[in-house]
Amino acid sequence: MALNKDRRIGRHAILLLLSDNPTEQLAKLEQSNWKGCLGKVGSMDAQKIVAAIETAAKKNEIVKTDVYRESHALYHAIIEALHGVTRGQVQLGSVLRTVGLSFAVLRGNPYDNEQEGDWIAVSLYGTIGAPVKGSEHETIGLGINHI
Template sequence: MTQQNIGIGKCALQLVLANSDEIEGLKSEMNESTFQYCLGKTGSMDLQKVVSAIETAAKRNHMIQEGVYREMHALYHAILEAVQGVTRGQVQLGDVMRTVGLRFAVVRGKPYENEQEGEWIAVALYGTIGAPIRGLEHETAGLGINHI
């Protein structure tokens, strides 16, 4: 999995969609690339908690510099774009009596051969969404990509 063969968004999607048998191979390939990545899980009826979990993971894994506004801003917009996919454009959870259980992947790097295109960040989400009653949820996914 190199950036010449695959885009940053596809890397993020593959990581978040991988099952336990596939994840180790993908991690090895990612470690050989120049992309940085982190993985995590979040679940809530509160959208702020979902956003916060992804931001915290990105900070703890040194994916972004917390004190650099453009990096925080790029991550925030990538997260919101991914959440729009998960929530079908209505960026609401608890207010409309629904909850999510999500896995996430954050990938950062230079996906273009031209160095002047700079760094980009991708956030992929995959999991379930539905009424806050176990067993009544369905699968959902979202992807957000933003330049840094």
């Protein structure tokens, strides 16, 4: 049940998100039977961020819409990534904070043993701050969950 160092899903999700050439990076991952997508979202509402990421993952067939455990795993990975972005308190508009984020969703098996099954990672990178231009700073978050 060893975690394969070359298949660390969180690391790959962050590298995909921060890549200067994400299309090429994603094509390499897809050669290993991994699936991924990228997108952007900005909001003062955490629900809109969750919805945008879920929609992108479903539209790009990273999770099956009719299998609850897949959507559930994605949801928990998103919330975990948001905890990193918001430093543990998933609150935005209610405390006058807004985010502008890029995201990557990646699905694959990070283990040598195929029977371990797929995992999902969500990485977020962008800015967070008061809803006033110039009052933001960088932020990053990562969430990983088994499917």
